[in-house]
Amino acid sequence: MNATTIFINIFALLCLILALIKDKNKAKKALIIAATSLFRIIPTILIIILIIGLLLGFVPQSRISIIVGEQAGILGVFIIALFGAILHIPSLISFPLASSLLRSGASYTSVAVFITTLTMIGFVTLPLEIKELGKKIAFLRNGLSFIIAIIIGIIIGIIL
Amino acid sequence: MKKHIEKKKMQKKGIKRDIIIFVFFFVFTIILLSIFPDKKNVILKISWNFFLEMILILPAVMILMGLFSVFIHRETVVKYLGKAGGIKAVFLGILMGALPTGPLYVAFPIASALMKKGAKISSVIAFLSAWACIKIPQEMVELQFLGAKFMIARLVLTIVFVIIMGILIEKLIEWSDENKKNMGGEKNASI
Structure with missing residues (x-):
C-alpha cells in the first residue's frame, strides 16, 4: 500500500463518518449505491485489466x-x-x-x-x-x- | 415509476453484456497464453498489479460517489446556478459540476433546465465541463494511477481553459444571435 492509497481511503472514511453524523439514513442509502455501483463496474474493470496485461505483455514498447x-x-x-x-x-x-x-x-x-x-x-x-x-x-x-x-x-x- | 423499472432493466442488460465481453477476453487471454507460454508470467504479474491498485481504492471511490449522489441534489444545483451572474457564475458552475456524480449525459437535461432558468451560457458550459472531468472521486483515481504532479497540472489547466472556453462560447453565441437579428432586419428592409 502506498501513501496515495492510504490517503484516498482515509478521505473516504472521513466523508462517510461526517455523513453518518449528519444523516444516518442518507448515509446508508449512499452505501447501498456504492455497493451496487461497485458490483456494476467490476466486469468492466476485469476486462480493462486483461487488456492492459496483454497490451504491455505483447506490444513492444518501441x-x-x-x-x-x-x-x-x-x-x-x-x-x-x-x-x-x-x-x-x-x-x-x-x-x-x-x-x-x-x-x-x-x-x-x-x-x-x-x-x-x-x-x-x-x-x-x-x-x-x-x-x-x-x-x-x-x-x-x-x-x-x-x-x-x-x-x-x-x-x-x-x-x- | 415505469421509467425507473426500464432503467433497471437497461442496467441489468448492461451488466450482462459486460460479463459476456469479460468471458470473451478471458478465453482469448487463456488461448494467447497457451500459444505464448513464455509471456504468461509477465502478463499475469502486470494484470495482477493493476488489479491490486484498483481494488485497494475502488470501494473508497464508490463510497465517495454514493455520498455525493445522495447529499447533493440536482434541484440545489439548478437553484444556485440559475440566478448567479458574472465571473462568479462561471466558478460556481465549475463547483456545481464537480460535486454530483453520474455520466455526462445525465448532466444535459440539468444544463438545459439551467438555460431555461436564465443561467449564463458561460456558467452552463463550465458546469458541463466540470461534470465531465473535474469530479473528486475521479481525481482520486487519477492521483493513484498517474501521480500528484500530473493530476494537479491537468486539474489546474483544465479549470483555466474551461473558463476561457465558457466565455468564448457565450460571446460566439451572442455574436451569432446578434448577426442573425441584423440580417433579419436587412431582409425585412429590402422587402
Whole structure:
C-alpha cells in the first residue's frame, strides 16, 4: 500500500463518518449505491485489466512509443485525441489504461489529451446533447473541447 | 415509476453484456497464453498489479460517489446556478459540476433546465465541463494511477481553459444571435 492509497481511503472514511453524523439514513442509502455501483463496474474493470496485461505483455514498447510517444509528433496527438473523443468508456477506467500507456512509452502529452477528450467529448452522446442544448452549443462545446484538450496536453508535456 | 423499472432493466442488460465481453477476453487471454507460454508470467504479474491498485481504492471511490449522489441534489444545483451572474457564475458552475456524480449525459437535461432558468451560457458550459472531468472521486483515481504532479497540472489547466472556453462560447453565441437579428432586419428592409 502506498501513501496515495492510504490517503484516498482515509478521505473516504472521513466523508462517510461526517455523513453518518449528519444523516444516518442518507448515509446508508449512499452505501447501498456504492455497493451496487461497485458490483456494476467490476466486469468492466476485469476486462480493462486483461487488456492492459496483454497490451504491455505483447506490444513492444518501441511500437507504442512510435504511435503515441515523444517522437510521434502532432499527428500522433491528433490521432489519440480522436480516439478519446470516439471511445465511450467510463472515465474511472481511463486512468489505469492511461497509466499503462505511460509505462509503455506514451508521452505525458498524449496521455493528458486522451483523458481530456475521453471525458469532455461524447461522440455517442452528441445526439442527446443536441436535443437538450441545441446544435450550436453542442458543436461549439465538443469542437472547442477537442482544441483545448490538445493545448492542455501540449502544456503538460512541457511542464512534466 | 415505469421509467425507473426500464432503467433497471437497461442496467441489468448492461451488466450482462459486460460479463459476456469479460468471458470473451478471458478465453482469448487463456488461448494467447497457451500459444505464448513464455509471456504468461509477465502478463499475469502486470494484470495482477493493476488489479491490486484498483481494488485497494475502488470501494473508497464508490463510497465517495454514493455520498455525493445522495447529499447533493440536482434541484440545489439548478437553484444556485440559475440566478448567479458574472465571473462568479462561471466558478460556481465549475463547483456545481464537480460535486454530483453520474455520466455526462445525465448532466444535459440539468444544463438545459439551467438555460431555461436564465443561467449564463458561460456558467452552463463550465458546469458541463466540470461534470465531465473535474469530479473528486475521479481525481482520486487519477492521483493513484498517474501521480500528484500530473493530476494537479491537468486539474489546474483544465479549470483555466474551461473558463476561457465558457466565455468564448457565450460571446460566439451572442455574436451569432446578434448577426442573425441584423440580417433579419436587412431582409425585412429590402422587402
